[in-house]
Amino acid sequence: MQVKEKIIEKIFLLIALSSIFILGLITFFIFEEGLPLILKIGPKAFLLGERWIPSKGSFGIYPMIVSSFWVTFGALLLGIPLGLACTIFLSELIPPSIGILLRPAIQLLAAIPSVIYGFWGLIVLVPLIQNYLGGPGLSIFAGSLVLGFMILPTIITISEDSLKALPPSYKAGALALGATHWQTIWRVLIPAAKSGIVASIILGMGRAIGETMAMIMILGNAVKMPSSFLDSARTLTTNIGIEMGYASGDHRQALFATGIVLFFIIMALNTLAIFLSRRRVG
Amino acid sequence: MDNPYTEKMIGKVEYWNDGLMDQKEVRQYFNIPSFHRNGINSIYANSKPLLWFLFFFLLISAGVGCQRSKAGITVAGSTSVEPFAELLAEEYMSNYPQSHIYVQGGGSTAGIEAVITRAAKIGMSSRPLLGQEKNLYSVTIAKDAIAIILHPKNPIQDLSLDQIREVFSGKIKSWKELKGISRPIVLVTREEGSGTREAFQKFVMEKEDISLESLVQDSNGAVRQVVASNPSAIGYISLGLVNNQVKALKISGVEPNLTDIENGKYMLVRPFLFVFNEEPVGETKSFLEFVLSPLAQKLLLKEGLVPILPKIAKE
Numbered sequence: 069m070q071v072k073e074k075i076i077e078k079i080f081l082l083i084a085l086s087s088i089f090i091l092g093l094i095t096f097f098i099f100e101e102g103l104p105l106i107l108k109i110g111p112k113a114f115l116l117g118e119r120w121i122p123s124k125g126s127f128g129i130y131p132m133i134v135s136s137f138w139v140t141f142g143a144l145l146l147g148i149p150l151g152l153a154c155t156i157f158l159s160e161l162i163p164p165s166i167g168i169l170l171r172p173a174i175q176l177l178a179a180i181p182s183v184i185y186g187f188w189g190l191i192v193l194v195p196l197i198q199n200y201l202g203g204p205g206l207s208i209f210a211g212s213l214v215l216g217f218m219i220l221p222t223i224i225t226i227s228e229d230s231l232k233a234l235p236p237s238y239k240a241g242a243l244a245l246g247a248t249h250w251q252t253i254w255r256v257l258i259p260a261a262k263s264g265i266v267a268s269i270i271l272g273m274g275r276a277i278g279e280t281m282a283m284i285m286i287l288g289n290a291v292k293m294p295s296s297f298l299d300s301a302r303t304l305t306t307n308i309g310i311e312m313g314y315a316s317g318d319h320r321q322a323l324f325a326t327g328i329v330l331f332f333i334i335m336a337l338n339t340l341a342i343f344l345s346r347r348r349v350g
Numbered sequence: 351m352d353n354p355y356t357e358k359m360i361g362k363v364e365y366w367n368d369g370l371m372d373q374k375e376v377r378q379y380f381n382i383p384s385f386h387r388n389g390i391n392s393i394y395a396n397s398k399p400l401l402w403f404l405f406f407f408l409l410i411s412a413g414v415g416c417q418r419s420k421a422g423i424t425v426a427g428s429t430s431v432e433p434f435a436e437l438l439a440e441e442y443m444s445n446y447p448q449s450h451i452y453v454q455g456g457g458s459t460a461g462i463e464a465v466i467t468r469a470a471k472i473g474m475s476s477r478p479l480l481g482q483e484k485n486l487y488s489v490t491i492a493k494d495a496i497a498i499i500l501h502p503k504n505p506i507q508d509l510s511l512d513q514i515r516e517v518f519s520g521k522i523k524s525w526k527e528l529k530g531i532s533r534p535i536v537l538v539t540r541e542e543g544s545g546t547r548e549a550f551q552k553f554v555m556e557k558e559d560i561s562l563e564s565l566v567q568d569s570n571g572a573v574r575q576v577v578a579s580n581p582s583a584i585g586y587i588s589l590g591l592v593n594n595q596v597k598a599l600k601i602s603g604v605e606p607n608l609t610d611i612e613n614g615k616y617m618l619v620r621p622f623l624f625v626f627n628e629e630p631v632g633e634t635k636s637f638l639e640f641v642l643s644p645l646a647q648k649l650l651l652k653e654g655l656v657p658i659l660p661k662i663a664k665e
Binding site for chain 2: 119120121122123124190194195198204205206284285288289290291292300302309310311313314315316319
């Protein structure tokens with residue numbers, strides 16, 4: 069019995085290690101393919117160059133870095149208020165009968181494939197924006213709207229967990245001191261769960277920056293510096309997604325190099341989220 | 351006595367939780383019942399049939415996958431050629447039911463690379479071969495014209511090549527400058543590396559750059575979709591894929607139709623290639639022969655391509 073347990077433990081250890089091994093392999097591969105190009109044209113020309121014309125050897129991804137953050141910022145503008153309101157409602161105010169419906173619905177939001185979000189955005193949102201706000205319709209605004217909905221499940225589930233993890237004494241204490249339910253939520257529970265909520269927002273941000281398929285369909289993918297929310301734009305991920313099929317040589321390496329930049333951004337965000345969620349509550 | 355492993359797990363959760371919840375709360379939070387002696391075993395017992403089912407499902411599907419790839423020919427490459435190759439493959443398979451032909455997109459370069467690495471038997475290319483690629487064995491299966499497309503409601507019917515160049519390089523920014531509606535022009539182009547874009551660059555733009563303001567879509571279908579839904583858009587796609595959602599522009603009075611393509615008046619024409627690692631034999635050869643046969647060429651003609659057998663075009 070004891071031996072069997074040991075064997076099973078080792079097998080699981082091996083499986084767990086294999087996931088790290090694959091991560092290492094991917095990292096190595098991205099760097100091996102992408103780094104030579106960054107070194108060849110220089111990190112400054114690559115990161116801060118404003119022109120992306122691979123056929124003429126210009127590989128500047130600055131507009132894409134900026135666009136990535138524009139789109140993500142727009143998504144957070146929609147996602148944070150909606151997500152927080154939904155979290156508060158779900159964990160504190162909800163009548164049980166609605167909770168049965170609402171929770172699975174929010175989880176379903178995460179289960180919808182991103183290409184469906186993209187298709188919906190393309191067919192419904194883009195013509196609306198084109199008709200009522202002007203511009204090409206395929207725009208940062210449309211992308212942000214769709215992404216805002218896509219990051220809701222991440223924000224809601226994680227921040228709800230952190231609210232639920234608070235000791236019941238916080239709430240009991242606040243109520244006993246004469247605070248109203250709303251005062252308890254806003255002044256005691258939310259501040260106490262702050263680190264978890266911030267972590268959820270950062271993870272949502274990571275998801276927003278990493279989203280590809282829906283963005284290829286909605287953003288319009290123009291390679292220029294965006295000047296308004298109604299402009300078309302190309303993010304780091306869509307740059308890789310849209311050009312992978314035909315790229316070869318330096319162009320292909322430049323796409324891997326784009327992946328390196330993305331890798332660092334996502335790593336930074338996740339590290340921040342882990343760091344924040346590990347901090348002691350209160 | 352409770353199951354020791356569950357206890358261990360709850361202990362860990364407690365540690366992670368910094369001691370904020372007691373065991374009872376952790377149990378409630380994670381929906382863990384207080385386990386009896388056989389608690390965890392019964393969970394395993396229940397999921398066993400499902401696990402076995404999954405296991406066999408994986409095994410069987412893997413087996414099926416292997417079988418299919420052994421018997422078939424994979425055709426991969428240009429998204430411009432893909433729909434036509436699919437049609438030909440279907441027709442071929444209905445004549446020879448025991449053969450399987452799998453058509454995949456991916457792009458001209460990806461298709462050629464797949465042939466070099468032998469991941470695909472046949473590569474589809476919508477651009478001439480470059481550099482080392484010329485060592486491969488290639489056959490022109492048809493010619494394709496590139497149509498400049500507009501929204502059907504756009505009143506403009508005819509532009510010269512120079513005008514189109516100025517539109518796509520961003521020098522002409524409004525339809526008004528071309529005596530059309532007073533709305534800004536929305537350019538739609540293909541991504542860098544696309545065969546269609548390369549052909550467009552060569553035939554229309556020459557040394558000029560396509561404006562960086564233009565929207566970029568990664569397939570003929572996506573370009574058509576954007577142009578069809580935006581009255582001020584202009585784009586370019588394979589003539590064979592023009593449908594009633596969009597309208598093809600005349601270039602200096604020449605309509606993109608078969609006669610004018612054949613006699614060389616319509617200039618935006620490029621070859622569609624099948625690329626092989628070496629001279630094809632066996633199944634691959636018989637598929638190529640089928641593609642070059644009058645029957646298949648007639649089919650391509652019906653779909654809007656220019657057949658390579660001049661006789662068929664004249665019939």
